[in-house]
Amino acid sequence: MNPYLPxxxxxxxxxxxxxxxxxxxxxxxxxxxxxxxKLEPFECGVPAIGxxxxxxxxxxxxxxxxxxxxxxxxxxxxxxMTFKELGWFGISEVFVxxxxxxxxYVYVVKRGALEWD
Amino acid sequence: xGLDGQGLATDAATVQVIATxxxxxxxxxxxxxxxxxxxxxxxxxxxxxxxxxxPNRVGIGKWRLYGLMQSLADAIKLIFKEEVVPEGAxxxxxxxxxxxxxxxxxxxxxxxxxxxxxxxxxxTIPLSIVDIDVGFLFxxxxxxxxxxxxxxxxxxxxxxxxxxGALRASAQMISYEIPLGLSxxxxxxxxxxxxxxxxxxxxxxxxxxxxxxxxxxxFLIFLICMFAETNRAPFDxxxxxxxxxxxxxxxxxxxxxxxxxxxxxxxxxxxxLLAATIFFGGWQIPFVPxxxxxxxxxxxxxxxxxxxxxxxxxKACFFMFLYVWVRWTLPRFRYxxxxxxxxxxxxxxxxxxxxxxxxxxxxxxxx
Numbered sequence: 001m002n003p004y005l006p007x008x009x010x011x012x013x014x015x016x017x018x019x020x021x022x023x024x025x026x027x028x029x030x031x032x033x034x035x036x037x038k039l040e041p042f043e044c045g046v047p048a049i050g051x052x053x054x055x056x057x058x059x060x061x062x063x064x065x066x067x068x069x070x071x072x073x074x075x076x077x078x079x080x081m082t083f084k085e086l087g088w089f090g091i092s093e094v095f096v097x098x099x100x101x102x103x104x105y106v107y108v109v110k111r112g113a114l115e116w117d
Numbered sequence: 118x119g120l121d122g123q124g125l126a127t128d129a130a131t132v133q134v135i136a137t138x139x140x141x142x143x144x145x146x147x148x149x150x151x152x153x154x155x156x157x158x159x160x161x162x163x164x165x166x167x168x169x170x171x172p173n174r175v176g177i178g179k180w181r182l183y184g185l186m187q188s189l190a191d192a193i194k195l196i197f198k199e200e201v202v203p204e205g206a207x208x209x210x211x212x213x214x215x216x217x218x219x220x221x222x223x224x225x226x227x228x229x230x231x232x233x234x235x236x237x238x239x240x241t242i243p244l245s246i247v248d249i250d251v252g253f254l255f256x257x258x259x260x261x262x263x264x265x266x267x268x269x270x271x272x273x274x275x276x277x278x279x280x281x282g283a284l285r286a287s288a289q290m291i292s293y294e295i296p297l298g299l300s301x302x303x304x305x306x307x308x309x310x311x312x313x314x315x316x317x318x319x320x321x322x323x324x325x326x327x328x329x330x331x332x333x334x335x336f337l338i339f340l341i342c343m344f345a346e347t348n349r350a351p352f353d354x355x356x357x358x359x360x361x362x363x364x365x366x367x368x369x370x371x372x373x374x375x376x377x378x379x380x381x382x383x384x385x386x387x388x389x390l391l392a393a394t395i396f397f398g399g400w401q402i403p404f405v406p407x408x409x410x411x412x413x414x415x416x417x418x419x420x421x422x423x424x425x426x427x428x429x430x431x432k433a434c435f436f437m438f439l440y441v442w443v444r445w446t447l448p449r450f451r452y453x454x455x456x457x458x459x460x461x462x463x464x465x466x467x468x469x470x471x472x473x474x475x476x477x478x479x480x481x482x483x484x
Contacts, residue, residue, distance in 0.1 A: 004247070006246050011224060018216030025372045042276055083309070084482070091475050
């Protein structure tokens, strides 16, 4: 048996379960809400003002930095798996890799990309 | 002869498929018990800490059961609530978001070894649902998917509070995923495998061989990331009741809200199981090696596996209680504190931890 077959089964089941949760309300309580005040997004009881789609650019920066550093982490996993075969050579190579990574990290910190105000 | 062999092979495969389904059903039922029980613990435990009583009325008939049925009553109430989809919400994503919140938690549950491989009716059955040798990567791949549920929920709701909560939660989750990934590399270096079952076997019943002793810094980082990944106090800025109402699920109600609740508690439970598996010897009983356990159970492997399973659950229960304990002990972080802890402390610490562990392990292994 392919070891990934259970993954597929569980994935489909998980989606089914989420779907049940998502659809349950529509079947259990069929009342349609027509009150327009009730349908407003939550705004502490006052009329909604302003736009929703404006957000701080910091979140994009965080996402970009995440992609960079997460890929480095994945690279380190490959080295960790071949750790015994590569021996000290592997460690010296990873040291160089980490030095370059830390240089980039120091640059990011110095430019203030991680500052939140 | 050839036909017989083929028949046996298909027979064994059928048994494996059936065993997989049974195992999944058991784990699923177990996971579904976690949210109601945890909701109860989360009301009773702080009540004890604050010298209150907490819910103690709802029971079955004349038995009050310390208010244990309160969670069940809440769940039933929640399901029968009317559903209010806010005006201007992106309906497709609004309905899809709970699905994305629920299924990653159950997928990660599959990779955890719940006990030693057992012999039943002449078949060898491994006690993890998915028996793969890249358990770590599998877990990282699917735990990252949880971010989509949060982001979609917040964005689709057409509410400022939801959007802000979702942005905060997703930035926090991806930020702490990096130290989480880094914290487990030393474990791979020490035990030389990505297979969770082999890691548990290598840790053995002797406490000084456990991950927490061999890689204490890793455990510290993993523990902090555990709290941050599940958006729990002191990192629950995504919800921040006093500022964001409820965060990304402000506009969700009835069964959809229950889905987010379920997902949160199940992922807490799965991370607790992971912490127990990687750092606290998984299903190993302290100071009772597996072969000694087999002698006690009279050579019955299924009984030994069952005992191991219970031990693993007990270890996970400790971490579940730790979640509640910490929540009622520490105040909430400020967002800039949270981000600088993640990026300026945990990330360098994680990198240093990886490198120092590598050098030490190499010095021991290669001389």
